[in-house]
């Protein structure tokens with residue numbers, strides 16, 4: 206599979222497996238099915254409450270740990286130096302692994318929830334840099350950071366985030382932020398790359414899918430990766446898990462890419478870094 | 487078998503380090519030392535790739551790629567970065583006699599396109615270098 210080079214010299218596959226809401230036995234089975242069918246990048250988070258299931262799924266797949274890239278995330282209510290270190294240990298234990306490939310700050314601290322949000326992000330980041338130096342984390346990154354959060358972080362960071370995982374799908378793809386990150390050599394990972402399946406009826410997407418004899422889900426994923434962005438679709442349905450990897454045998458034309466780029470806003474989650482825990486419309 | 491593998495690995499790393507060193511030299515040019523650096527790069531390129539900067543800028547695209555096709559992608563990527571550093575550094579392009587900036591820049595783009603075609607790894611850095619060269 207095509208890979209993307211991170212600014213720390215490590216590489217990630219361009220398609221990974223999302224696990225939000227894939228819990229308990231469903232989660233175990235989905236992760237094992239995904240890995241057996243060729244996914245090596247697995248995305249979870251402490252807040253998903255499924256790190257144990259993900260760990261069991263990995264064991265069940267029988268694939269060597271070294272072949273996999275496990276991502277997990279530090280929850281937004283735990284942004285301090287001390288908590289970062291404690292939370293990482295808890296994730297390692299729940300996943301039953303001795304290192305994490307990619308550890309992300311799930312959401313930035315913001316003015317609404319932290320007296321000094323810049324300091325909270327910087328303190329967590331410092332802890333992550335130390336954990337990386339100790340070898341407990343291979344790559345460190347952020348999620349849902351706007352340019353302002355990154356700029357603030359970069360003032361004190363010794364290590365530039367390797368990844369910013371953001372909401373990115375047809376109908377909402379944060380073009381300016383993507384361009385800013387790519388200029389800083391920060392790789393974008395797309396969460397909800399299928400727009401949580403609510404964009405599937407769109408006529409532009411269905412007509413492009415028909416033309417290529419592919420599903421709308423596959424067109425969404427192809428569009429994401431043609432932007433040189435990593436996609437991490439989630440599914441607990443074996444047929445779809447496989448389908449979501451079958452996107453390397455066709456290519457969207459420039460016109461098709463542009464028409465998907467230009468789709469009106471749809472499928473937006475309403476989650477924003479500066480407003481959490483509230484949602485916006 | 488193991489010894490042969492080790493030898494290949496060592497040679498591979500030796501060339502990587504050599505090219506990295508060369509790239510670094512182009513970044514810290516002392517005033518009026520531009521020509522010395524270009525001479526050093528030329529000697530190194532002739533030794534390793536059997537091509538001078540002048541030959542790179544004047545060769546045709548097909549010949550250029552054919553000559554380089556036996557090299558590993560990692561080394562080609564470093565060569566592209568080296569060419570980029572030379573092209574965008576006014577200390578070198580002012581010299582003018584060893585290469586023509588526009589044709590060297592076109593060749594660097596040809597090389598980057600070739601790397602894109604053989605590589606399974608996407609690199610933002612590669613994309614940026616290509617965009618900057620195209621904009622020159």
Ligand SMILES: NC(=O)c1ccc[n+]([C@@H]2O[C@H](COP(=O)([O-])OP(=O)(O)OC[C@H]3O[C@@H](n4cnc5c(N)ncnc54)[C@H](OP(=O)(O)O)[C@@H]3O)[C@@H](O)[C@H]2O)c1
Nearest residue numbers: 223224225396397398399400401402422438439440441442
């Ligand atoms: N960093 C963050 O803040 C953040 C936020 C949200 C998500 N994420 C990560 O991103 C991953 C993906 O995002 P997501 O789970 O929100 O949404 P998504 O991947 O865009 O969509 C998942 C939905 O699409 C369905 N689906 C999957 N493949 C399909 C196919 N081929 N055909 C039809 N339907 C299909 C799934 O159903 P079934 O499961 O029933 O098949 C599920 O309902 C998450 O799992 C999580 O790992 C991160």
